[in-house]
Amino acid sequence: MANPTLVQLATTTVGSGGVSSVTFSSIPQTYTDLKLVVSGKTDYTGAAYDLGYVGFNGVTTNLSFIRLQGSGSAASSTSGTGGIFFRANASGTGSTNTFGNAEIYIPNYTGSTNKSASVDSVEENNGTEAYTGLFAGLWSSTAAITSLTAYPNNGNWAQYSTFYLYGIKNS
Amino acid sequence: MASGATYTPIATQTLGSNTPSISFNSIPQTYTDLVLVSSYQMSGGSAGYDLCIQVNGDTGNNYSDTYVSSTGSGTPPSGRNTSTNKFILDAYGYPATSTSYTANVTTFLNYSNTTTYKTSLTRANSTYGVDAIVNLWRNTAAISSMLLFMSSNNLAAGSTFTLYGLAAA
Numbered sequence: 001m002a003n004p005t006l007v008q009l010a011t012t013t014v015g016s017g018g019v020s021s022v023t024f025s026s027i028p029q030t031y032t033d034l035k036l037v038v039s040g041k042t043d044y045t046g047a048a049y050d051l052g053y054v055g056f057n058g059v060t061t062n063l064s065f066i067r068l069q070g071s072g073s074a075a076s077s078t079s080g081t082g083g084i085f086f087r088a089n090a091s092g093t094g095s096t097n098t099f100g101n102a103e104i105y106i107p108n109y110t111g112s113t114n115k116s117a118s119v120d121s122v123e124e125n126n127g128t129e130a131y132t133g134l135f136a137g138l139w140s141s142t143a144a145i146t147s148l149t150a151y152p153n154n155g156n157w158a159q160y161s162t163f164y165l166y167g168i169k170n171s
Numbered sequence: 172m173a174s175g176a177t178y179t180p181i182a183t184q185t186l187g188s189n190t191p192s193i194s195f196n197s198i199p200q201t202y203t204d205l206v207l208v209s210s211y212q213m214s215g216g217s218a219g220y221d222l223c224i225q226v227n228g229d230t231g232n233n234y235s236d237t238y239v240s241s242t243g244s245g246t247p248p249s250g251r252n253t254s255t256n257k258f259i260l261d262a263y264g265y266p267a268t269s270t271s272y273t274a275n276v277t278t279f280l281n282y283s284n285t286t287t288y289k290t291s292l293t294r295a296n297s298t299y300g301v302d303a304i305v306n307l308w309r310n311t312a313a314i315s316s317m318l319l320f321m322s323s324n325n326l327a328a329g330s331t332f333t334l335y336g337l338a339a340a
Contacts, residue, residue, distance in 0.1 A: 006178040032183075032201030032333065068241030068301040079243030107274050108331060109209040116210065116274035117185060118296045134241070134303055138271055170183040170208075170333040 005169035007031070009088035012163045018043050018156035020162035022163045025147040029110045036104040036148065038100030038121075039162045041095070044154035050090035053083025054104060054137070056115070058147060062140040065119075084137030085153065086133035087121035090159060094125045099161065104137070109145040116137060129132045178206065183333040192320035195334050199319040200283040200313055202336030209260075209275040213321050220284040220323045222275065226314045230255050257322075258306040261295035263329070272330070273297040278337075283312040287300040289314055299316035 003140030012022045021104055027034070042050045044140075055063060066079045086102035089095050106115060117137035124130035134148075181203070184193050198205070213220055236259045237251040252259070262279055277293040288309050295302040308314075319332060 005180055045308050051329050063330065064298070066241055066243040066296075066298075066301050068239065068247055068303065075239065075247045075249075077241035077244050105208075105274065105276055108272070109207055111210075113329065114271040116272050116296060118274045118294050120294060134294065134301050136274070136298070136301045138298055168178050168208075168334075168335075170180045170331075 004016060007167045009167050011165070014157045014159055014161040016159050018158050020025065021149050021151045021154050022157060023149040024165045025091045027146055027148065028167060029144060032108065032170040033124060033147065033168040034106040034148070035166040035168060036107045036150070037164040037166070038102040038104070038150065039099045040073045041099045041158040042067070042088060042090045042152040043093050044090040044152070046154070047090050048092040048095040048098070048129060049123055049131060050088045050162070051085050052088040052102070053085045053151050053153060055083055055149050055151065056099050056141070056145045056147065058149070060151070063142070064138050066136045068134040072130055079119045082153050084139070085117060085133070085135055087123040087131050087133040088152065089123045089125070090154065092137050094128055096108065096126065098126055099126060101148050106145065111144070112140065112142045114140050115145060132147070178335040178337065181334045181336050183331065184281065184332045185258070186326055186328050188328045189325040191325050191330060192318055193326065194316060194318050196316045198317070198334070199336060200314050200315070201209040201338070203281065203339040204337040205279040205314070206335040206337060207277045208333045208335065209331070210272040210279070212272055213328035214325040214327040220307065220321055222260040223249040223320055223322050224260060225256070225318045226308055227310070227312055227316055228256070228318070229308070229310065230256055233309045234258055234306060235309070236304055236306045238302055242299060258291060258308070259304060260293050260305070261297070261302050271298050279314060284309055285313055285314050287311060
């Protein structure tokens with residue numbers, strides 16, 4: 001039997017005062033896939049919900065996404081550019097102790113083809129508002145991913161947000 | 172996380188040329204779930220074709236699927252097929268272009284039990300759309316083999332398929 005190959009590469013927990021972004025650099029090139037797991041909240045106070053997005057190798061260019069979103073009462077489709085997005089909580093009214101959750105799966109991150117990503121994410125505002133966001137992400141670059149940065153869409157990442165990066169081998 | 176709850180690679184295939192289908196055979200029955208991670212293109216053709224799976228050689232109309240999708244605008248379509256002869260792993264079936272690959276993660280839950288019908292959960296993602304799909308195989312047999320193919324044309328060279336086992340404990 002082959003050995004288990006889901007390996008935690010790095011973790012970050014945001015401290016007091018927040019941070020403008022979280023970067024995992026010098027990502028080993030010895031795995032097949034990457035998985036980023038986020039428990040995220042921004043310090044934006046204009047709403048209880050927000051977004052985060054991911055860029056690679058220090059850039060947020062040539063990134064695009066298609067989103068399928070559900071609010072509990074309606075579903076919607078959108079698309080855009082500038083990052084591979086995911087749902088996160090914000091710090092507006094009703095968001096106490098709530099954090100969004102996201103899983104971003106990136107197959108073949110060391111390959112020489114454009115990089116596709118699968119994103120499952122959700123955030124809930126203490127029972128009064130919730131969104132599920134499924135995203136298809138694409139980085140139109142043939143470069144291997146050597147660093148990954150997670151940005152908040154508004155403000156900073158708030159204290160206690162966590163970011164776990166895993167590597168997965170196929171052999 | 173339980174100590175055994177991690178990805179264990181069972182088999183992987185990278186296509187060196189356009190290929191009609193690939194198989195995973197003699198799947199070990201020692202895991203709780205299976206996860207199939209696929210990065211693929213279709214060789215030529217146009218929109219509307221799907222990545223499909225038949226398990227255990229079953230070509231009968233013993234499968235069904237329910238999906239919700241997004242192409243980036245408009246009302247997300249949702250639907251179901253109640254009697255088909257295969258799992259559907261991307262409801263919108265758009266073949267990825269020559270410069271990008273569809274990222275597909277499909278989990279087959281409790282695949283080795285012999286008392287319940289088998290379900291799978293799929294997330295497929297390409298430059299053309301997002302799919303979330305649940306499939307059902309109406310058979311209580313343990314899943315021991317899979318045949319993967321496109322509903323039209325071939326799987327393109329450069330496509331990769333890896334089957335992982337997940338153990339609950």
